[in-house]
Each structure stands twice: as structure tokens, then as C-alpha cells.
Amino acid sequence: MLRKSHKNAPCPMARGIERVGDPWSILILREAFYGSTRFDEFQKRLSIAPNMLTRRLNTLVEAGLMARRQYSAHPPRDDYVLTDLGHDFRPVLLTLLEWGNRHFAPEGEIVRLVDRHSGRPVQVALVDTATGKPITEADHYIEAGPAASAGLRARLEQAACATQTHTGNTASATGAF
């Protein structure tokens, strides 16, 4: 199937997901955060076919989220480590974790975020760094930035009015986001 690229789409979300827009890539990143670096570790832990894994790792390396690192000179062997860009993706995984735990963990939490110092399970929220207030649809919307086209600007102005009506979502209700 021919797949359209969103790498240069006029949207940071599209540009972002283009780099990881595949369940396997996200799971490989998850494994990398869990400490996996070697091909056989990723393969074993994800039960992924070698050719699929090779392709996804190459994509993540090309996109700059992971880097090859030589861990043995004789024989020459590479493994895969997260770059700064890859580490910076962690909040996306953590919000996904939160969403998944909230809605798709009927048997209880399988994994959870914990404070390293106290061992206390942590509930995360997305806040405005300037005020510390939670981000909600009622209080925050996406507007056109300085680099937006006139067309996108017009659309988003329309959207801002339209979305103002939704305030009763689960997230606002629980106060988590």
C-alpha cells in the first residue's frame, strides 16, 4: 500500500507521528525506555519478526529517535539506544500510558509511573507551566501559530468557536488533565 508522508505537513502533530506512526515503533521505544538495547532483546520481548524489527529500527534511526552504538569491536556488533530526541518523546508515551490505564486496564494496572525517591505511584497531568493549571478543552484551544497559512488560520478560528461547547469530557471531570 502506498503511504502518504506527513513529514512536511503543516502540523507538528503530523510531523511527529510520521516518525513513530506505527504500533511497533511505539512498542520498540517503550522497550528502549525499559532498558533494551540489543536486537535480540527487542525481538524476544516484542515477539516481532526479525525483518519487521530491522525495518522499524532503521526507521527510528533515520528519524533520529534512536542511534546505533557499537558495543563490541571483535566481532563488530551494534545495539540501539535512545537519542535526546527519543528521550524527549517520553511524555507522549506517559500520556498514552495514563489513557490506557484509565480506560483499558479492567484487571488493574499492569505498569504505572512511580516516584523514584519515595516509591509512590504518580498520577500525571498536563499543565500550563506558567500557572500550573491543568490543560482542559474548556480553558485551552489550538490556534494558528506565526508560521500558519491564511487558510489554516481561518479554519482554526472557526474551530475555536466550535469546540468551545465541549466541556463535559471525562478528563475535565476527573481533573486529571
Add this chain to the structure above:
Amino acid sequence: MLRKSHKNAPCPMARGIERVGDPWSILILREAFYGSTRFDEFQKRLSIAPNMLTRRLNTLVEAGLMARRQYSAHPPRDDYVLTDLGHDFRPVLLTLLEWGNRHFAPEGEIVRLVDRHSGRPVQVALVDTATGKPITEADHYIEAGPAASAGLRARLEQAACATQTHTGNTASATGAF
């Protein structure tokens, strides 16, 4: 291509991305947050083939992120609206937006999050709701929850030690996350 399902994988991230694990699905959700509801709006704004759009909308409806709503009785016509589960996905999109803006917007921000009341552009951060402190790799890690298997528990304990060494990522450096 036969695709493995992660819907019941022992991981909330895997269960979550399984529902939206495709660039188009994320872009459809983005458009829904921008106010699109009708098939032809999604199609026009995303330049997506009708059969692709139909398939993705059906997947999002089955996964419970969107719902069909009859907007016309004569003739009968449905559109697509976000459910509470779909609205609750917004923080994932917003962290993706932040990541995309930070790394893939050399021409400046095309879209950005704004405070609806003051019009001020908002920088978001993921924080611990109990303390308000930013989530960092140095201070927080993912551990096995009550519903984890013994195997996963052992792996994550190993991982917690391994990842303790990474503290110098971009996110920590900027203090944004």
C-alpha cells in the same frame, strides 16, 4: 500484511496505541478536535482517499473514540463526533504537538496551544498531580503494577536500575517535562 493485535497485550501503552496506531487515525482525531464532523470535511481537509477514511472512521467508532450521530433524518445522514474516550485522548495529541513543535518546526510554530481567556500561548508540562513537580526520567520510572505478571515485574525492576543512569536528556535540560 497480517498485523498482530496488541489490544490485550499486558501493557496500557500497547492497548492504547492499538486503538489509534496509525498516522491517519491520529490525524482524523486532530480534525475532530478542530471541529470536523462530516465525512466530506475529513476527506477534504486530510486529502485522504474515501475508502481509507471509511476504514479509519469505522475503526475509531469500533474502538469507542468516535460515535456516529444522525444529523439529518431526510435524507438519513450520519456524521462523526468524539466520545468521552476520544476527548480524553487529547493530552496525547497535545504532548505530541509539543514534541513536534520543539523538534520539527524550523519555520516557527504552525499551531500552538493557547489560553482561551487571555489568548496567551501556553507551554505544557507533564507533572505529578500530588506535588506539581515535572515528570523526569531522573525522578520517575515505570514499575510493575498490581496486575503485572512475575516475569514483567522482574524485567521492570532490572529496567529501573538501568534507566537511572540517563538524566541528561533535552527534556530535563529545558525543564519542560
